[in-house]
Amino acid sequence: MKRFAIIGGSGLDQLEALSVSARRQVMTPWGAPSAPLCEGTFAGSPVVFLPRHGEAHSLPPHRINYRANVAALRDAGITDILAVTAVGGIGPEAGPGVMVVPDQIIDYTYGREHTFYDGMGAAVDHVDFTQPYSEDLRQLLLAGAARAGHPAVSGGVYGATQGPRLESAAEIARMARDGCTLVGMTGMPEAALAREAGLGYATLSLVVNWAAGVGGGETVSLEEIMGHLREGMGRVLAVVGATLALGLSPQDPG
Secondary structure (H helix, E strand, O other): OOOEEEEEOOOOOOOOOOEEEEEEOOOEOOEOOOOOEEEEEEOOEEEEEEEOOOOOOOOOHHHOOHHHHHHHHHHOOOOEEEEEEEEEEOOOOOOOOOEEEOOEEEEOOOOOOOOOOOOOOOOOOOOOOOOOOOHHHHHHHHHHHHHHOOOOEEOOEEEEOOOOOOOOHHHHHHHHHHOOOEEEOOOOOHHHHHHHOOOEEEEEEEEEEEOOOOOOOOOOOHHHHHHHHHHHHHHHHHHHHHHHHHHOOOOOOO
């Protein structure tokens, strides 16, 4: 049977609509996760919620303990992770306010603990990452978006940068040449760790600004970013709620 978790990003540090049944502070061999695991019911479906930046949004992208977050969810019996991310738009179909379910990723980060196979155990595994997101879970998110009346763009390449600063126009131009259509700071190593842990993983990305040098703006406006976060998070939550309902329906073969 499937057990879902939501990993919340910027704009989703608190899941106020979650009816909490338990808050569990846990420890893993890789340390503590970003926050206690909140178990409860969201939109009528059981779920575990974890804010990757912490409950007070105090953890910058390069300081998040991604290994502890993924390991804590795996150890809690989670089978599938719905990851919510706020991103910048690079491709023409990824304007502010658009929701995207990407199907590929490019990792530009550095210095992050990016694998469980780091010499602490006796084994090394080279996981296949050809398709970095679970296709079944991607299709479930897209179906959830359609059911919620907020269709999402299917497909896209998430470029994961180091942060916490925003990118230069030249960096975004390079990413565009590489094929990136979105830019964010938390997509990796989260996706790869989920693959190593054997968990289904897919991302629902809310575009909150045009990336640097895209869309005609001279600079990236933090006020604009926060405005699109506030405006779009209700739609994101509606999609997540519909996705959970579909994924946990009696017809679901899992």
